[in-house]
Amino acid sequence: MALRVSKVPGIGLMKGMWLTLRTLFKRPVTINYPKEKEIPVPRARGVIALDTEACTVCMLCARECPDWCIYIEGHKELQPPSKPGGRPRSRATLDRFDIDYALCMYCGICVEVCPFDALFWSPEYEYSEGSISAMLHDKERLTDWLATVPAPPPLEKN
Amino acid sequence: MTALLDNFWVLLALKVLIIAAVVPGVALVFIFAELKISAHMQSRIGPYFAGGRWGWAQPLADGIKFMQKEDLVPEDADRPVFKFAPMVVLMGTLAVFVIVPFSPKLIVRDLDIGVFYALAAGSVTTIGVLMAGWSSANKYSLMGGLRAAAQLIAYELPLVLAVVGVVIQAGTMSMNGIVVAQIEPVFHIGEVAIRLPFLLQGQVIGFAIFMIAALAELNRTPFDMPIAESELVMGYLTEYSGIRFTMFFLAEYAGMFSMSAIAATLFLGGYYLPGVPEGALDVLGPLILMAKVTLLVFIIIWLRWTFPRLREDQLQSLAWRWLIPLALANIAVTAVAKVVL
Numbered sequence: 001m002a003l004r005v006s007k008v009p010g011i012g013l014m015k016g017m018w019l020t021l022r023t024l025f026k027r028p029v030t031i032n033y034p035k036e037k038e039i040p041v042p043r044a045r046g047v048i049a050l051d052t053e054a055c056t057v058c059m060l061c062a063r064e065c066p067d068w069c070i071y072i073e074g075h076k077e078l079q080p081p082s083k084p085g086g087r088p089r090s091r092a093t094l095d096r097f098d099i100d101y102a103l104c105m106y107c108g109i110c111v112e113v114c115p116f117d118a119l120f121w122s123p124e125y126e127y128s129e130g131s132i133s134a135m136l137h138d139k140e141r142l143t144d145w146l147a148t149v150p151a152p153p154p155l156e157k158n
Numbered sequence: 159m160t161a162l163l164d165n166f167w168v169l170l171a172l173k174v175l176i177i178a179a180v181v182p183g184v185a186l187v188f189i190f191a192e193l194k195i196s197a198h199m200q201s202r203i204g205p206y207f208a209g210g211r212w213g214w215a216q217p218l219a220d221g222i223k224f225m226q227k228e229d230l231v232p233e234d235a236d237r238p239v240f241k242f243a244p245m246v247v248l249m250g251t252l253a254v255f256v257i258v259p260f261s262p263k264l265i266v267r268d269l270d271i272g273v274f275y276a277l278a279a280g281s282v283t284t285i286g287v288l289m290a291g292w293s294s295a296n297k298y299s300l301m302g303g304l305r306a307a308a309q310l311i312a313y314e315l316p317l318v319l320a321v322v323g324v325v326i327q328a329g330t331m332s333m334n335g336i337v338v339a340q341i342e343p344v345f346h347i348g349e350v351a352i353r354l355p356f357l358l359q360g361q362v363i364g365f366a367i368f369m370i371a372a373l374a375e376l377n378r379t380p381f382d383m384p385i386a387e388s389e390l391v392m393g394y395l396t397e398y399s400g401i402r403f404t405m406f407f408l409a410e411y412a413g414m415f416s417m418s419a420i421a422a423t424l425f426l427g428g429y430y431l432p433g434v435p436e437g438a439l440d441v442l443g444p445l446i447l448m449a450k451v452t453l454l455v456f457i458i459i460w461l462r463w464t465f466p467r468l469r470e471d472q473l474q475s476l477a478w479r480w481l482i483p484l485a486l487a488n489i490a491v492t493a494v495a496k497v498v499l
Contacts, residue, residue: 013465020199020464029201 042150044123045106047137049145050097054118057092061110061119069103070110071096099142101127102135120149173266177255185411189217192411192459199463221404229400234295243290244398244405250282251409254416259334261429261443272333273321276420277314280375283413284310287377287384290406291394302393305470306377306384312477313374313381319485320367323492324424327359337428341436355427360495363488365425367481369457372417374477376410378458380465381473418454419447426450 031038040046057074073096079089111119122145129135137145190205193216197204209215231240256279257272259265269275284307291303325331328339340355374381385393395406422428428450429443439446468476 016464017460020460023201024195024198026198026201028198028203030203032203032206 040123040125042123043121045108045121046123046125047101047127047145048099048111048142049120049122049149050139050142051118051120051146052094052097052139052143054116055094055097056116057094058115060113060115064109064113066107066109067103067105069100071098094139097139097142098136100136102132120146122148123150124148177252177266181252181255181412181415182408184415185408186217186221188411188414188455190214191455193217195456195459196463224404224407225401227400229402230397232295232397235397236293239289239293241402243286243293244402244409246286246289247283248405248409248412250279250286251412251416253279253282254420257333258416258419259337259423259428260447261440262334263440264444265334268332268334271331273325273331273336273424277318277321280416281310281314283409287394290398294394294397296397298390298396299394302384302390302396306394309374309381309383309473312474313371316367316477316481316485317371317375319482319489320364320371321424323361323364323488326489326492326496327361333423337423337430340427341430353432355425360492361425363484365421367485367488368421368425370481372421373458373461374473376413376417379462380468382467383470383473386467414455414458415451418451418458421454422447422450
């Protein structure tokens, strides 16, 4: 019978000691957060950005949201007819679009469900607040996040 | 100046002051080492902000914070015993330093029964722990105190028996005498005299048993059942706060220092290092001893952050079924070798 290293008594203890010793001289995986910034992966789920131009006030995101943290209000406006003598068109206008990040659980269902690609994930994560009410981001703030949204991944061939 | 130093009481006060200043200072350094080493072993950075660079002031900040806290005494506690317990623990730890030789001359008192005194004084801490556990009027404290008592009774035996081998080999119980016995050449190769610490003179098993038993005596992981956080909150420390908790905390690290100093003296040649001329030992001796102590303390910290806690029955079985028979065999072999050779 061949002598196996794993059968030597106490070898497990030695392995453990070796592991901690090796880790001791490795670079720590943690960083000093306020001094050094963590660089999140490009498609990290940091914050949700809103493109108001694309939004049609369909309310799908607000209805699918498990936490009910999206608040939408809108109204219809009559547009002039596209052809002379035609019927005036009605167009939904967004009055209010708020996401309460104190409630949000970052599931991303709203981004998935949006039929007009008005919601995007942005990797920004530094928006903590002293007051919980300040976690409610309004339409303007959500639109500001749009600048930080990375370009979508290239389409697959075929 | 010399006349002043000849006065017994002046000299005594001076020695007490030096020990009382050096030991907590070194303990603070070990606390910082533990914080940093544990952090890096877990791939963390550890304290970073206190004091500027590397967070070197973290143990000081911790100590000052502890002292600012209210010194709470539980309503049902046995007040005098509760208040006295941390002092007993700290005194027992500090008393050991009386016989630690830092250099041929730098020793508080070279007792003839130095080893015996060290082990006896070190065991006083057990009484302090039991006092703390009993007087806190808390079930967790009581369990912790009883566990500490059971553990310290079990591990005092292998600790003492491991030392017996060294005493047989050195032929003396004086700590300075044991170091001198290790300085003496073991054998000669031509003109060169070979000097070996007892570790290399056949006390490997004795050293291993001593270190394992010392870990248990110090209540360090993997033998930290008396303060097992996950089961007993903090064991006998549960009800302590403020300055009294600080005393327990300091005593733990001062205990690491004292145990490592004794182990270094008994097994690693104390203040002596081969190659250092004996004339220079008065100056270099303390540094050499501290280097050996630091190495042993690093090993203790390393073990703590590697191994999980033992179960209570595993702990007892390790002491009674393995360490004590092994230590007895070690004594027998050492004695036979001493007589035959």
